Amino acid sequence: MLFHVRMDVTIPPELDPDVRTRLVAEERERALDLQRSGVWPQLWRIVGKYSNISIFDVTTGDELHTLLSSLPLFPYMTIEVTALATHPSKLMP
Amino acid sequence: MLFHVRMDVTIPPELDPDVRTRLVAEERERALDLQRSGVWPQLWRIVGKYSNISIFDVTTGDELHTLLSSLPLFPYMTIEVTALATHPSKLMP
Amino acid sequence: MLFHVRMDVTIPPELDPDVRTRLVAEERERALDLQRSGVWPQLWRIVGKYSNISIFDVTTGDELHTLLSSLPLFPYMTIEVTALATHPSKLMP
Amino acid sequence: MLFHVRMDVTIPPELDPDVRTRLVAEERERALDLQRSGVWPQLWRIVGKYSNISIFDVTTGDELHTLLSSLPLFPYMTIEVTALATHPSKLMP
Amino acid sequence: MLFHVRMDVTIPPELDPDVRTRLVAEERERALDLQRSGVWPQLWRIVGKYSNISIFDVTTGDELHTLLSSLPLFPYMTIEVTALATHPSKLMP
Amino acid sequence: MLFHVRMDVTIPPELDPDVRTRLVAEERERALDLQRSGVWPQLWRIVGKYSNISIFDVTTGDELHTLLSSLPLFPYMTIEVTALATHPSKLMP
Amino acid sequence: MLFHVRMDVTIPPELDPDVRTRLVAEERERALDLQRSGVWPQLWRIVGKYSNISIFDVTTGDELHTLLSSLPLFPYMTIEVTALATHPSKLMP
Amino acid sequence: MLFHVRMDVTIPPELDPDVRTRLVAEERERALDLQRSGVWPQLWRIVGKYSNISIFDVTTGDELHTLLSSLPLFPYMTIEVTALATHPSKLMP
Amino acid sequence: MLFHVRMDVTIPPELDPDVRTRLVAEERERALDLQRSGVWPQLWRIVGKYSNISIFDVTTGDELHTLLSSLPLFPYMTIEVTALATHPSKLMP
Amino acid sequence: MLFHVRMDVTIPPELDPDVRTRLVAEERERALDLQRSGVWPQLWRIVGKYSNISIFDVTTGDELHTLLSSLPLFPYMTIEVTALATHPSKLMP
Helix, strand or coil, X not given: CEEEEEEEXXXXXXXXXXXXXXXXXXXXXXXXXXXXXXXXXXXXXXXXXXXXXXXXXXXXXXXXXXXXXXXXXXXXXXXXXXXXXXXXXXXXX | CEEEEEEEECCCCCCCHHHHHHHHHHHHHHHHHHHHHCCCCXXXXXXXXXXXXXEEECCCHHHHHHHHHCXXXXXXXXXXXXXXXXXXXXXXX | CEEXXXXXXCCCCCCCXXXXXXXXXXXXXXXXXXXXXXXXXEEEEECCXXXXXXXXXXXXXXXXXXXXXXXXXXXXXXXXXXXXXXXXXXXXX | CEEEXXXXXXXXXXXXXXXXXXXXXXXXXXXXXXXXXXXXXXXXEECCCCEEEEEEECCCHHHHHHXXXXXXXXXXEEEEEEEEEECCCCCXX | CEEEEEXXXXXXXXXXXXXXXXXXXXXXXXXXXXXXXXXXXXXXXXXXXXXXXXXXXXXXXXXXXXXXXXXCCHHHEEEXXXXXXXXXXXXXX | CEEEEEEEECCCCCCCHHHHHHXXXXXXXXXXXXXXXXXXXXXXXXXXXXXXXXXXXXCCHXXXXXXXXXXCCHHHEEEEEEEEEECCCCCCC | CEEEEEEEECCCCCCCHHHHHHHHHHHHHHHHHXXXXXXXXXXXXXXXXXXXXXXXXXXXXHHHHHHHHCCCCHHHEEEEEEEEEECCCCCCC | CEEEEEEEECCCCCCCHHHHHHHHHHHHHHHHXXXXXXXXXXXXXXXXXXXXXXXXXXXXXXXXXXHHHCCCCHHHEEEEEEEEXXXXXXXXX | CEEEEEEEECCCCCCCHHHHHHHHHHHHHHHHHHHHHCCCCEEEEECXXXXXXEEEECCCHHHHHHHHHCCCCHHXXXXXXXXXXXXXXXXXX | CEEEEEEEECCXXXXXXXXXXXXXXXXXXXXXXXXXXXXXCEEEEECCCCEEEEEEECCCHHHHHHHHHCCCCHHHEEEEEEEEXXXXXXXXX
């Protein structure tokens, strides 16, 4: 099923710049891997914020929490998860 | 450019049931038309609410406002628009 | 998977008392049916409010939205859905 | 009587990693003990958050406050307590 | 155990004035009865509002919800319940 | 006149433990003194929080502010003051 | 003692225009009387709103609540009361 | 001086359609007049809302309140006014 | 024209006590000077908070911002400015 | 298209004063450059705050996000972006 996920990132300014650079690079790799696997089909930046809006396609809440908490920047994120359903006016291919 | 749009619908219970039925049907037709035209590429229901989360693909704010205010249920909606940008970790095909 | 669902009911005072009585009775029947079927394993009243906190056990967001929107009082409810996962400190039987 | 309790944990990033590891381990032991004793019958993780939703079964507010403030992570938690009552549509066994 | 209860009353202006007068009188009688019985030991008006702050002394959440929902103005109230415990600095007689 | 006062205490984790212990002890002494003097007739703990709800009985706003700002933990408190009046349904002895 | 009072007025559009005109005129008379008596020393309009910010000079919460609830528009107001004290940097004449 | 003004319009659905049409037309005329006079130099629609963001250039709060409350739709508006100052990084012509 | 200004002060506990003492003394001197000059006619403490409510009498937003940002504690303040107008029911001398 | 952008700046007090001075100077240069280029046609200070309200004129969300995140103070800003459209009552030259 699909979940709408918003992630707001707040990295404390006092974090070691090298650690920060490494974390951001690892986050990017992890995000690309998850997108390739099909569980993270949509990912957008919110204009003006260090935030993203994403769609995840998973089978259970356990799977989604495991994915999200595996993100290297997870300790610096505030995450809001919204369960989605098929819209009755959705154009079907 | 892409916009994230959330629409929350509140139809007053005292609305004439026939008017309501007609409005909802017209809304569905309009939504299908806009999806076919390509400006409304994503549309999901929020579980438990008479609300949707959508992605619109338009060129200007004027175009988006014209589309949204043309929806038959527009007078009964609270709409929040969020501007989106390409995410640097987005997997490109 | 499990979802935490809070429902706040606001029936307008001007609703016909007979309609109200019928709706509340139908709501109770529907709630009992869904509990018997196993999809609604927990249901509590919030003290001082016409509200409940519930746990639903469903397979998809579509299933949950179909259940919630089938409730006779759905048009008078504000519903908040929270996705749950297994807690790592949960005592397993 | 039953209480619905939500705990949101915020451990400051600058906390000594060993202290953190020890606190989390102690928290888990304490949570398991309280669940075994019967006062903490339900415990779930909120997807995407370092938070839980729990049900406590205690006799007084004093007992509940003593339990919650005995948790090793209590100084790092924001806790919201909601009093529950039996729902009139609850399916009785 | 003790609960802190805030009640905000909103009677719709269109309510029949006689019904309103009767409800307010019944509410007063009910409040006096509950105070005499010992379950409602404290009751204050909030300055500038049609609201009160109260302390209730009950044994269970079921008892408190039964009391509150028995108030004649309950359908017109928003009620917030907060569970209390003994304060460690409370002066004991 | 009576005031309803809620105090939420947030002591920063990095405060020297000895300073903290001393402040908390001094706070307790001050609270007991003020209760003995009659200006602080009610004091409860909010379950699950490092917070209290209190009733103060003072003659002026100046007197109340002087009392509150004399509390040793005042620099670590968020305080909300609500003016109270006699409730017309209050049971008089 | 002094209280800061904000009053936001919301008169429902369906109120009989004559009743509205009469209420507003009575409100004005009452406000002028209270100002003459010295208990309402300051009164300003908030730009863009049907709201005022006022200072009241009264002896007790009972006196203030009696004054506020005597205002003809009281049933249509949301009122927030804030207790004031002498500021230590206030220029004394 | 300049003020930033946001106006959110909520016309109740039960308003007579002819009255509504007339009010909206009068509002437009009044807005055009005020813009011609120079006191309302900027006016934008917020995408997706029956709202505008405006800049007003007036000499006093009295002048601004008189202008805003003269708008035919004023009774149906929620207005937020923010005082502006020259920004030190503003490019001067 | 008049502005209603609320200032909430938050001085970080780790600030050097001598710096803090000096800043507070300088703030007091500056406040007294501004009151003597007539631009700051009203100043009250909010009971229970390190906050004040003030009235400023200035000609432009630039003048008000210059005054507020000249306060020695400005970097530690959250300030909310509300534009005021003459109230139609204000008693004129 | 036009976007309304509000930027609230929070520079931590512990930031090295030289770094702060340099960042603020670089921010000013960057702001002047962007204004000269035409993408940042309006810029005002909010009275009493380290905040600005701006209008940006850009073609896409990507362009706007690139501009905003290029600001030297971007890591210390909270930014809210609102999409604008032409207002139907806007006076056209």
